[in-house]
Amino acid sequence: MYYIRIIITLSPITQIQDKSHILGIYSSPQRKIEDGLEYLRIGFEERNEAILMITNELTKNEVRNEIMKNWKISSSEELANLEKNSIINIKSSTEIYFSTKRIDRNKISKQFSDLANKAITKEKRGLRAFGDVKIFFERGYGQYIIEFEKSSPASLDFPMTAICAYDLDDFDTLDHRSRKILFEHHNLHLTNNLFRNIFDDSFSKNTNEHICMYYENGSQYSAFPNSFVPSLLRYLGEGLQQNQFCIYISMHNMEKDHLKTILDQIPNIKKYPKNNIMVIKNSEDYYINAACNNLKPFEDLKRQIFEKAILDNIKEIRIVCDIPNFLFRNIHFDQCIALEEWWDQTIEELNKNHGLNVSLLCLYNSNNFQNTPFKYHRYRINDNHSIVCDSEGIVHSKYSAFGSLKDKRKDK
Amino acid sequence: MLEPVENHNNQGNSNNKKKTILLVTNNIQHYQQNFNNYNIHNYNITLVNWNDILTFIIHFNHDNNERKNLELVILDISMPVAVEYTKVSQLYLTTTTTTTIKEIKKIFSDKRIFFLIPSQSMIEIFLSMEISKREDIRTQPFSVFDIIDLISTTKKKERLYQIQLHDHTIQTYSSMDDKIKDAIKFLKIGIKNNETTVLLLDKNIQESYLQSKMALHDIDISKFRNDKLLNISYSEDWYLLFNQKKGSNKTNTVRIDSEQVNIKWNSLIEESINNGKKGLRVFSMMDCFFEYGLVDELIDYECIRPPKLNKPCLAFCAYKDKHVAQLSEDQIRRLVLTHSSVWI
Numbered sequence: 033m034y035y036i037r038i039i040i041t042l043s044p045i046t047q048i049q050d051k052s053h054i055l056g057i058y059s060s061p062q063r064k065i066e067d068g069l070e071y072l073r074i075g076f077e078e079r080n081e082a083i084l085m086i087t088n089e090l091t092k093n094e095v096r097n098e099i100m101k102n103w104k105i106s107s108s109e110e111l112a113n114l115e116k117n118s119i120i121n122i123k124s125s126t127e128i129y130f131s132t133k134r135i136d137r138n139k140i141s142k143q144f145s146d147l148a149n150k151a152i153t154k155e156k157r158g159l160r161a162f163g164d165v166k167i168f169f170e171r172g173y174g175q176y177i178i179e180f181e182k183s184s185p186a187s188l189d190f191p192m193t194a195i196c197a198y199d200l201d202d203f204d205t206l207d208h209r210s211r212k213i214l215f216e217h218h219n220l221h222l223t224n225n226l227f228r229n230i231f232d233d234s235f236s237k238n239t240n241e242h243i244c245m246y247y248e249n250g251s252q253y254s255a256f257p258n259s260f261v262p263s264l265l266r267y268l269g270e271g272l273q274q275n276q277f278c279i280y281i282s283m284h285n286m287e288k289d290h291l292k293t294i295l296d297q298i299p300n301i302k303k304y305p306k307n308n309i310m311v312i313k314n315s316e317d318y319y320i321n322a323a324c325n326n327l328k329p330f331e332d333l334k335r336q337i338f339e340k341a342i343l344d345n346i347k348e349i350r351i352v353c354d355i356p357n358f359l360f361r362n363i364h365f366d367q368c369i370a371l372e373e374w375w376d377q378t379i380e381e382l383n384k385n386h387g388l389n390v391s392l393l394c395l396y397n398s399n400n401f402q403n404t405p406f407k408y409h410r411y412r413i414n415d416n417h418s419i420v421c422d423s424e425g426i427v428h429s430k431y432s433a434f435g436s437l438k439d440k441r442k443d444k
Numbered sequence: 445m446l447e448p449v450e451n452h453n454n455q456g457n458s459n460n461k462k463k464t465i466l467l468v469t470n471n472i473q474h475y476q477q478n479f480n481n482y483n484i485h486n487y488n489i490t491l492v493n494w495n496d497i498l499t500f501i502i503h504f505n506h507d508n509n510e511r512k513n514l515e516l517v518i519l520d521i522s523m524p525v526a527v528e529y530t531k532v533s534q535l536y537l538t539t540t541t542t543t544t545i546k547e548i549k550k551i552f553s554d555k556r557i558f559f560l561i562p563s564q565s566m567i568e569i570f571l572s573m574e575i576s577k578r579e580d581i582r583t584q585p586f587s588v589f590d591i592i593d594l595i596s597t598t599k600k601k602e603r604l605y606q607i608q609l610h611d612h613t614i615q616t617y618s619s620m621d622d623k624i625k626d627a628i629k630f631l632k633i634g635i636k637n638n639e640t641t642v643l644l645l646d647k648n649i650q651e652s653y654l655q656s657k658m659a660l661h662d663i664d665i666s667k668f669r670n671d672k673l674l675n676i677s678y679s680e681d682w683y684l685l686f687n688q689k690k691g692s693n694k695t696n697t698v699r700i701d702s703e704q705v706n707i708k709w710n711s712l713i714e715e716s717i718n719n720g721k722k723g724l725r726v727f728s729m730m731d732c733f734f735e736y737g738l739v740d741e742l743i744d745y746e747c748i749r750p751p752k753l754n755k756p757c758l759a760f761c762a763y764k765d766k767h768v769a770q771l772s773e774d775q776i777r778r779l780v781l782t783h784s785s786v787w788i
Contacts, residue, residue, distance in 0.1 A: 283589060286482045314485040316592045323596035325606060362593045366603075366785045405788050411777045412786065 045071045051188040055218035056195040067225040068162040075160030082151035084121040087164035092122045118150045125167040148192040158191030169202040178210045186219040208240040212418045219429040228427040239389040244417035246398040256284045260423040271350035272304040279351045281312040283358050323364045354395040361400050365409045372416035464513045465489045469520035482588045516598050520560040522584045556598045609723040609756045615787040616765040627727045634725045640716035644679040644728040672719040680732040698736045723756030734767045743775050751784035
């Protein structure tokens with residue numbers, strides 16, 4: 033008898049957990065509205081939730097027309113009745129966020145909790161909201177919305193599930209710190225209703241990221257894991273394609289054939305200037321020094337990167353590094369964190385002082401995090417990265433358990 | 445094909461400047477095959493068969509350069525070390541081998557020696573033979589990456605020596621003895637650094653007991669107290685405020701007096717500086733919070749202090765491992781994120 037194992041990818045919006053606070057990034061206003069209404073439809077039709085649509089992209093009547101076209105609602109009278117009972121709520125961004133002269137955070141929050149509580153009294157499971165925040169950027173309050181988001185937890189503490197909807201154009205204007213706040217204060221990140229991926233367009237435009245990529249490697253830890261090779265090749269390949277300076281620092285560089293094997297697999301590698309990629313061969317020196325609290329080799333590397341950037345007039349840099357993973361695996365926890373903090377400061381410093389955009393991909397074997405004391409230190413690792421993703425590049429919340437990575441790809 | 449650009453750090457070391465790792469094993473072929481796949485830039489790995497080790501030692505003893513360049517020794521006893529070996533509790537050790545090990549330890553007394561045994565399950569058996577300390581034991585599988593880690597372990601300073609003023613450290617202990625040993629070491633480092641040490645003890649540790657332990661290290665408590673280098677108190681008295689007389693229902697009568705505690709800390713830091721010291725180092729035993737059911741309050745109190753303290757103070761929080769095991773995921777997350785050095 034044959035057993036066939038099929039992995040299917042379910043739409044993220046069918047799997048959203050109650051009280052989630054979701055960051056949604058949309059490639060166009062049209063896409064935002066389509067995806068927003070679909071997310072609300074699922075809540076209304078399949079999960080017995082009241083819904084709240086907040087946008088200025090369409091008038092209320094246009095929203096109603098869209099709902100009538102695509103939702104299981106038989107007549108406009110039925111829709112009117114649902115609106116009257118606050119089961120379906122359609123609001124403009126202006127009336128929710130800018131109804132007073134001064135933006136009143138408490139008033140805005142109260143509107144949400146009142147509607148959520150009302151939904152409960154109507155025997156609904158809670159409120160599902162879609163909040164288009166474009167108005168903040170249009171009126172020059174981009175930083176205000178970040179502060180507003182900062183005051184909200186990654187999981188909401190009343191029965192509401194909400195997508196905070198950002199246009200990609202607006203998201204691109206945010207600095208490193210602001211994006212970090214957004215990632216930290218939402219427990220799920222979506223791009224056009226799909227799980228956000230580090231290879232999305234929204235990432236390629238902003239290279240100042242400190243990314244933690246978890247991969248699974250069940251076999252002996254010294255063996256080079258194949259699970260992240262496609263992502264590694266894509267990450268470096270895209271960097272070279274965009275004329276970025278790419279640096280590869282891996283403990284596996286000690287293996288005689290490793291570099292050749294990796295470099296040969298990068299698509300069109302011969303096309304790119306050969307000095308656009310630097311590989312660190314003596315990675316063991318970096319490891320030994322880092323384990324002994326000496327980051328001088330890394331400081332020297334920073335200087336080399338900076339000099340190269342000045343000499344070749346390069347503004348964008350991509351780095352792949354797995355040395356922290358080996359420090360972590362060998363229980364040099366504080367040294368691993370110190371190195372990650374150093375990277376974080378270096379990315380910021382090179383950006384602030386020299387206008388360089390640095391994106392760093394740190395590779396970690398998730399199997400190392402299963403047991404005590406390793407699992408306790410996961411929080412420190414996650415906290416030092418702006419993005420946490422799996423080996424396919426799918427972005428996860430910093431607070432989600434590792435098991436949830438598998439939940440997104442259901443085995444059938 | 446792109447030529448990899450070499451990073452030039454530490455390049456140009458000739459072979460004779462390279463440090464040596466000595467691996468004694470009966471499985472040379474296996475290691476040769478494995479290690480040949482790697483380039484290690486600043487180290488040579490010398491493989492010696494157990495049968496040849498004594499000859500090797502004779503040669504080694506006559507060559508000063510070789511002795512100088514030897515970084516560490518690894519003794520692999522995960523394979524039979526003699527053709528006719530006897531299994532001693534499933535470890536492949538013959539009487540001859542244990543004698544040889546003693547000889548090696550004598551000859552290489554100035555070098556760090558690691559032992560490679562077949563599996564984790566044999567660590568306790570091996571420890572009972574009193575050949576090695578726990579921290580010097582490694583298990584199979586063993587790769588080049590493990591050798592690199594042994595090099596760093598050999599070079600690394602002991603962690604109590606790594607922490608300094610402004611750090612906020614957490615460590616868990618499974619035994620009171622280990623905790624007291626560290627408290628004494630913590631004090632000794634403080635004396636050396638000209639920092640005032642505060643030891644906050646669990647109620648079950650009598651000061652006289654601590655005094656006797658310190659005497660073994662030639663530490664005269666009263667002298668260091670007079671020199672303003674030492675301050676000893678009980679955690680319970682330092683942190684907690686008892687609203688009523690202590691009764692049987694302790695949980696309802698006690699709270700953390702955060703405000704007063706902060707005032708006390710600030711005043712001690714100021715006093716330390718005024719006395720010409722560099723700052724304050726505090727070793728706090730945290731059991732009392734658990735004994736009085738003040739776990740949530742403790743986590744909140746810990747989180748008030750950031751991972752890097754603003755004032756010249758080193759805070760060392762000593763927990764029992766069983767207490768940390770009781771905490772929820774979220775409590776552990778908060779605790780871990782509020783410390784700069786986490787040894788749990």
